[in-house]
Amino acid sequence: MDIESIREGKLGSTPAYTGPLHSDPFLASAFAHEGVHSNREVSAWLEVRQAANHFRVTKKPLEELRGWRIDPESGNIVHQSGRFFSIEGISIRTNFGRTESWMQPIIVQRDIGILGFLTQRIQGVLHFLVQAKMEPGNVNILQLSPTVQATPSNYTRVHGGGSTPYLEYFLEPGAALVHVDQLQSEQGSRFLRKRNRNMIVEIPAHEPVPQHPDFCWLTLGQLFQLLRVDNLVNMDSRTVLSAVRFGEGMRPEVIGAGESSNSFADEVLLSLLAPDHRAQHHFDYLLSFLTRLKAKYLLNVEVVPLNCVRDWRLENGVVRHVSGRFFSVIGVGVEAGSREVRQWDQPLIESAKGGIIMFVCQRRNGILHFLVQARVEPGNFDAIELAPTVQCTPSNYGPGAVLPPFVEYVNGECGELRYCAAQSEEGGRFYHDCNTYQIVEADETADFKLPENYIWMSLQQIKNFIRFNNMFNIEARGLLSCISVTLP
């Protein structure tokens, strides 16, 4: 699907829902397929922002990045202020997976940033303030970010740029209601134990909020539609949206959904509302699954100088693996019209293309369950995080190598393809990094043989894990945020 569909208003036809679910502000917002701005207006706004903002990104050698230097001793790529982030090396040993030890470059960023949506009830419906934000690594330059997406290095103005709009609502919520405030991880294969505060803050309905041309109020129903458009809702928006809990404490009877639910959205809603005892495994069993694997699998990560990282080389201004696979560290120069600083250089990670991020789900005991993978990644804060059923980039596997389990479900070759879109990883760190995000529903009769690190969970159980930090990885969270409770 592309943004044309939104302009054409193809998705905004369902009338706003006013049933008993309406008592939950997030569900009510999800059922609002249009908001104070119609989908046509949103589409027009996006076009205007795209035209209004000048942005040019050019690749340049790492050695020539203004404001950055390659430390002569370690080879690490660091900002001259010592802030922002750096590219360093790590040496990994683990008994998980087929590779027992390797070295790789990694992004080190100690700052805990804020990814926050400001929300407010407008005409009784909760709206989210999204930002049309340009990032150098975005394949299409402009994507929709949370209201605030900033690290202390940004908002304490290390780079001497402008202030971050709306930041004060997150630093000092005051009378605002904090719905979500969690520390959540980012890519464990690219960042060393990086975490951000994922926040959703609701300001009182009567409180005036300053307008800004780069910002727009959208309902969750509108966001779910935009999440079907390729590369539009950015990674930071997706991770925050994954923390939304729907219909907490509601009984599944209220939706009239049961064994006979007939749309995928009904199944999703039922899986969100189903009490623990209707799921295949009790939540304590899921905790035990995770504990057992954390006790079994070791992860030893040592930070090493970038120039000591075996099999990786800085050549022609780029750090890359000798095989050409995995990822490279490249440099870019940026000219911008709408950012705090109008011109800057920075390193970005350019990953191998063709990544697949997919959940297989299946109705089990009448409830939709998702097949979750426990996975060791080198940058994980606590060795293991829960991941999508499939998270891989096939081109990174050598010729003849066996691909990970359940790849046969990709593209719905078995089962029904319930969701498919290209989604981008964070354009502030990743260069043109788009992955295929899919949800595939397996037939109820399909039989699964699970490796020891895979397990079925209901959506309510998944949401219960997400509430606590470092449980679900960002790939899983980013995909879960795409699952609409209302769209077919």
Next chain:
Amino acid sequence: MDIESIREGKLGSTPAYTGPLHSDPFLASAFAHEGVHSNREVSAWLEVRQAANHFRVTKKPLEELRGWRIDPESGNIVHQSGRFFSIEGISIRTNFGRTESWMQPIIVQRDIGILGFLTQRIQGVLHFLVQAKMEPGNVNILQLSPTVQATPSNYTRVHGGGSTPYLEYFLEPGAALVHVDQLQSEQGSRFLRKRNRNMIVEIPAHEPVPQHPDFCWLTLGQLFQLLRVDNLVNMDSRTVLSAVRFGEGMRPEVIGAGESSNSFADEVLLSLLAPDHRAQHHFDYLLSFLTRLKAKYLLNVEVVPLNCVRDWRLENGVVRHVSGRFFSVIGVGVEAGSREVRQWDQPLIESAKGGIIMFVCQRRNGILHFLVQARVEPGNFDAIELAPTVQCTPSNYGPGAVLPPFVEYVNGECGELRYCAAQSEEGGRFYHDCNTYQIVEADETADFKLPENYIWMSLQQIKNFIRFNNMFNIEARGLLSCISVTLP
């Protein structure tokens, strides 16, 4: 209270409860003040075990410990096998509290051990299999431990000792029901990121379990009585018991408890069952409290050689602080009759005496709330864990120093003393380490001014945090386990 009261049967008089709460096996077990073994029999069994088991502990210089060596380069105290644990040094920097940087010795133990209770329904009531276990550091030699208390170094028999009874139920639960399986922290001021698996496993009622003279089946009601005896239920038992969740999903109406509950046990039960919206803060607000502090407070810990630790010295066979305060690392020689190995030496930590571990609680909105402290300790896995209202050793404060907030509640000098006992820290690592454990209920009219790192939580909220690892510290968990849902 001492063990005489148990022998006299003073506590076992309440008849077993058979009301609607009985549908929860943990509540039903808590209401069973006697089990298959009467309290008299339990007391007699303890006396017999004490007499049957020969155990002698003698202090000896660290340099003379058989099987251990002081590494000539680092000064670290290590086992010759490289297993078990070691005493190393750490250098700490933090912006939490008054001391910005210091160095100290710390116990390093990478193994994840198992602390597990085997349970079984006997005559319909869930019983816990406790072990009368001798540990060299126990002030009274014998205490009640979980069924299994073992690290991989023990049960893979690095020391060449006997096998660990009942271990197989935890490593391969098979048909058993896993009620609890969590990774939980130990003392963050003494251990570097140490965690154990806390487990409660229920084996089917019909399955025969081998008998062993050092083991005895007790109800939770009996354990709550024994938790009122000084230094009897050991630290490892307490941490596992703190994970028990009572009356999950039950509505508070079933206990007939409400605004008019008239015993402390009723208040406790109501606080365990009360839905989130009846608590002072929504659970999301509590998560936000923790997230905000984790983003604000930094903890930087670097492992250093023990002989580089400033202000600490190895003198006369003991590692101690130049001021004589805090703690020392001492050596002991052990002769035992009931342990896997009959004779061994090991280092132990001897802490300053007079520690206080206390929760202040108060009825707020008609629900009992506990005043919880967020606290940075150097060995914490994630910088901050939630701790009791007061956790301090006054003798560690220099003359004229200001003691931490709320110490005025100690001994119930304000408010009602609801629980008071001396409890021991783990006798396998700590030498004669007893602290005063207290619960004090403040008057409903008492007004509290809270520092930014203190917050009120209901017991249900606390239990919800404990379910996830590294949220509540072991001091808090050990004290929470002492709060009976049935005893006055």
